[in-house]
Amino acid sequence: xxxxxxxxxxxxxxxxxxxxxxxxxxxxxxxxxxxxxxxxxxxxxxxxxxxxxxxxxxxxxxxxxxxxxxxxxxxxxxxxxxxxxxxxxxxxxxxxxxxxxxxxxxxxxxxxxxxxxxxxxxxxxxxxxxxxxxxxxxxxxxxxxxxxxxxxxxxxxxxxxxxxxxxxxxxxxxxxxxxxxxxxxxxxxxxxxxxxxxxxxxxxxxxxxxxxxxxxxxxxxxxxxxxxxxxxxxxxxxxxxxxxxxxxxxxxxxxxxxxxxxxxxxxxxxxxxxxxxxxxxxxxxxxxxxxxxxxxxxxxx
Amino acid sequence: xxxxxxxxxxxxxxxxxxxxxxxxxxxxxxxxxxxxxxxxxxxxxxxxxxxxxxxxxxxxxxxxxxxxxxxxxxxxxxxxxxxxxxxxxxxxxxxxxxxxxxxxxxxxxxxxxxxxxxxxxxxxxxxxxxxxxxxxxxxxxxxxxxxxxxxxxxxxxxxxxxxxxxxxxxxxxxxxxxxxxxxxxxxxxxxxxxxxxxxxxxxxxxxxxxxxxxxxxxxxxxxxxxxxxxxxxxxxxxxxxxxxxxxxxxxxxxxxxxxxxxxxxxxxxxxxxxxxxxxxxxxxxxxxxxxxxxxxxxxxxxxxxxxxxxxxxxxxxxxxxxxxxxxxxxxxxxxxx
Numbered sequence: 001x002x003x004x005x006x007x008x009x010x011x012x013x014x015x016x017x018x019x020x021x022x023x024x025x026x027x028x029x030x031x032x033x034x035x036x037x038x039x040x041x042x043x044x045x046x047x048x049x050x051x052x053x054x055x056x057x058x059x060x061x062x063x064x065x066x067x068x069x070x071x072x073x074x075x076x077x078x079x080x081x082x083x084x085x086x087x088x089x090x091x092x093x094x095x096x097x098x099x100x101x102x103x104x105x106x107x108x109x110x111x112x113x114x115x116x117x118x119x120x121x122x123x124x125x126x127x128x129x130x131x132x133x134x135x136x137x138x139x140x141x142x143x144x145x146x147x148x149x150x151x152x153x154x155x156x157x158x159x160x161x162x163x164x165x166x167x168x169x170x171x172x173x174x175x176x177x178x179x180x181x182x183x184x185x186x187x188x189x190x191x192x193x194x195x196x197x198x199x200x201x202x203x204x205x206x207x208x209x210x211x212x213x214x215x216x217x218x219x220x221x222x223x224x225x226x227x228x229x230x231x232x233x234x235x236x237x238x239x240x241x242x243x244x245x246x247x248x249x250x251x252x253x254x255x256x257x258x259x260x261x262x263x264x265x266x267x268x269x270x271x272x273x274x275x276x277x278x279x280x281x282x283x284x285x286x287x288x289x290x291x292x293x294x295x296x297x298x299x300x301x
Numbered sequence: 302x303x304x305x306x307x308x309x310x311x312x313x314x315x316x317x318x319x320x321x322x323x324x325x326x327x328x329x330x331x332x333x334x335x336x337x338x339x340x341x342x343x344x345x346x347x348x349x350x351x352x353x354x355x356x357x358x359x360x361x362x363x364x365x366x367x368x369x370x371x372x373x374x375x376x377x378x379x380x381x382x383x384x385x386x387x388x389x390x391x392x393x394x395x396x397x398x399x400x401x402x403x404x405x406x407x408x409x410x411x412x413x414x415x416x417x418x419x420x421x422x423x424x425x426x427x428x429x430x431x432x433x434x435x436x437x438x439x440x441x442x443x444x445x446x447x448x449x450x451x452x453x454x455x456x457x458x459x460x461x462x463x464x465x466x467x468x469x470x471x472x473x474x475x476x477x478x479x480x481x482x483x484x485x486x487x488x489x490x491x492x493x494x495x496x497x498x499x500x501x502x503x504x505x506x507x508x509x510x511x512x513x514x515x516x517x518x519x520x521x522x523x524x525x526x527x528x529x530x531x532x533x534x535x536x537x538x539x540x541x542x543x544x545x546x547x548x549x550x551x552x553x554x555x556x557x558x559x560x561x562x563x564x565x566x567x568x569x570x571x572x573x574x575x576x577x578x579x580x581x582x583x584x585x586x587x588x589x590x591x592x593x594x595x596x597x598x599x600x601x602x603x604x605x606x607x608x609x610x611x612x613x614x615x616x617x618x619x620x621x622x623x624x625x626x627x628x629x630x631x632x633x634x635x636x637x638x
Contacts, residue, residue, distance in 0.1 A: 007477035015493050130566075130619035132573050134593050135612040142600050236482035243574065257485065258578060261492040269492050277480045 001281050008277040013057050016266050017050075057270075066271045071263040076271045079256060086156060087252035090168045090244065091237050094175045098183055099230055101176070106187035107214050110195055121184070128181035137247050140174045154249035171244040190225045194218045223294045231287035235280040239272075314555065314633070321632040328628030334621035338439065345436045354429035354587070359413040362604045363420035365427075370414040419606035421595060430587055431610045437588035438576075439618070441502050442569035446561045448507025449568075453514025454557050458545050460515070461522025471515070478512050487571065488580070497583040502575060506568045514560040521553040555633040562626040566619055573615065589615050 041047045045056045060066050066076035105121075112118050145153040151170035157163050194200065195218060203213045242254025249255075253272060260268035291298045312320070322328050344350045360374045387393065413420075418427045460471035478486070486509045494501055525531060526549065534548045569589075575581035576590025589611045596608035 003473055004476045004480055007473055008480055011477055011481075012489075015489065126623055127616070127620050130623060131612060131616045132570060132589075132593070134574065134577055134590075135608070135616075138593070138597050138600060138608065146601065236484070239482050239485045239488075242484070246578075257488055261488050261580065264492060264495060266492070269489055273481060273485055273489050276482060276485055280480045280482065 001285070004281065005278060009058065009061065009274060010054075012270055012273050013054055016270055017053060060271075061274055066267045069260075069265050069268050071260075071265045076267050079268060080253070080271060080275065083251055083253045083256045086163070086250050087238055087241065087245070087254065089160065089163050090171050090175070090241055090250060090252065091234075093164070093168070094172050094179075094241075095230065095234065095237065097172070097176055098179050099226070101180060102183035102187045103219070103226065105180075105184050106191050107219065109184070110188050110191035111210075111214060113192065113195070122188075125181040125185050128177075129185075133178050133243055136174055136178050137243060140170065140177070141247060144173075145170055154247070156250055167248070167250070171241075171248050171250065175241065175244055186229060187222070187226060190222045191218060194221045197221070220294065224291055224298075227290050227294065228287055231283045231290070232280075234283050235276050238276060238279075318555070318629075318632040322628060325628050325632070327624055328632070331621040331625040331628065334617065335625055338435065338618050338621075341432055342436050342439050345432050346440075351429040351432040351436075354425055354433045356426075357412070357424040358426055359416050359420035359424045361420070361422055361424055362599070362602070363412075363414060363416050363424065364604075365419040365606050366415045366417055368415070368419075374414060418610055419604070421607050422599070427607055427610045430592065430607075431589075431614050434587045434589045434592050434611060435614055435618070437499065437582055437586055438569050438572050438590070438615070441499060441506070441572045441588070442565045445503045445506035445510065445568045445572075446564035448503060449510035449564055450514045450557050450561045452507065452511035453560070454518050454550075456511065457515045457518030458522050458550070461519040462526055462541065462545050462549070464523070468519075471519075475512055475515055478509070483509055484571075487575070491575070491580040497581070499582060499586065502572055502581050505575075506571055510564055510568065513564070514557065517556050517560065518553060521556055522549060525549045525552060559626065559630045559633060562622065562629060566622050566626065569615070569619060569622075 038047070045053055048056075064077050068075055069079060109118055109121055141153065145151045152167055154167075156167055199217060199221075200213060203217050204210075208217075239254050239257060241252065242258055244250070245252040245255035246258055256268065257272055259265070260272075322332075341350070345352075362371075363374065364371055390396070412424060416426050416428070418431075420427060421430060456471050456474075460468045481489075487505055490505045490509065491501075494505070522545075526544075531544055531548060534544050539548065572581060572588065573590035573593065576588045577594045579594070581590055582588045592607055592611040596605075596611060599605075600608055
């Protein structure tokens, strides 16, 4: 984990310091003189040797202090802390619903494998996956929010209840509509790996009800790849919902990334990239621990 | 490829795969659709079709023919009346000459009230625009997928073949790239490069997409390097490079091919999103993403045809491509089902 984290830090550092060009010209504006540029360079520390700059970057990461955003002057730590809440308000319900629906549908579909229902659902999934997420958002927002007025077109409130039940509802529904097809396809393949196993036949032979076989025996064994998938996807979701956040005006992390890219606000992007990478690794570790809880045969080294 | 000659002796991997693929009716239909799109791409890239997509042939937002003309737009359809002569204009004579020249080369045409699939804000034919936009999106998808798979294959081959420290190094590299979610990686690189252009998107997608092919190709090389034919090549003194790319690679190339087609689909989707956000194609180049960007505002005005055209074309291509990819994978690896 540590070498990987180190690699991420070096990669981000190289990307922004060598490929990204000199930020002093960007910050100084159009009417810059020598002194102003030199001053900014000294403030950012980019007149120092490379290893000192890397040291500064490391210190920033460890102390959660990335200074202020270049575009708005807001402290980067505050940006991240305040944008996390709205993102989670959308993502936690979305992830839970997606996983539950995905598992339930996959179990139902996998046990009628090869039937007309199975094939029809799979074709529907392929078609559903081929439509761009943009089209889902544009069309759903237009019909349900703008035409029918069932949901607010966009906006964000102050209380959690209002946000969850009022503003986040349509984004969650759209997120579900977009993600259910790939999730179902993936989970179906996990379940299919299990239904042919001997223990399923044994369970049937000893007269267990089909429902118990599906929901207890098969589900427990199919849980390991499912956990891996959910855990590995959590940090990516944080960013992946950026289109939803952008369309619905939700002040979350994803929208902040888009804004930062538009404004070339390097400190914000740097901070988010490093912390999302760290979160990915933590969640991978958590997934390993969860395996053991689900399947006692798994040994951790 | 001399697949045909081998046929009489014993069919090779590719001939067998092709036979299996031909028996699959869905795969052949999907292949036909993909082939049509590729043909369209070639024709539009060489300028045989849709070269004149930027001509303003219809009134603004002309509806599709099957919807019927919008009477409110009829006034716009007339050719522009010349402005009345201005006696005080010192440039009147020069302007008159210029006007005559323009009249000679571009005679005023009545703009169409309807087009087969409508027109956009400037009166461009949506069908031609979709073809042109498809050209950009598909080219980006194809080239970026080739870049990504080439990188992935190269890294995977070196890593799997040499093993040891080299393998550790590439694995470390791989874990760095996979711990940053791909969409964040793409946006980060877009932020750093700060220049728009088709080449830039291809680079961004290609440089961030190599991880998937890398993992699979590496596993294949680890499996193959201990096989007898590689030892035989070793015995006759083949160099490492030769063993890697002229002996082992043909045996794992089907994995690379399947990866290319998987990535093409993913990259077409990614290009559409990037262009939609404005980090993709530059102004003046049309792609399905930039069409969706325009269509978003048009939909509120009730002009749905650009959205339908771009979304429909993309959905058709991606569905066909995914179905074909699935069939290709099954055909190339019959054990995996």
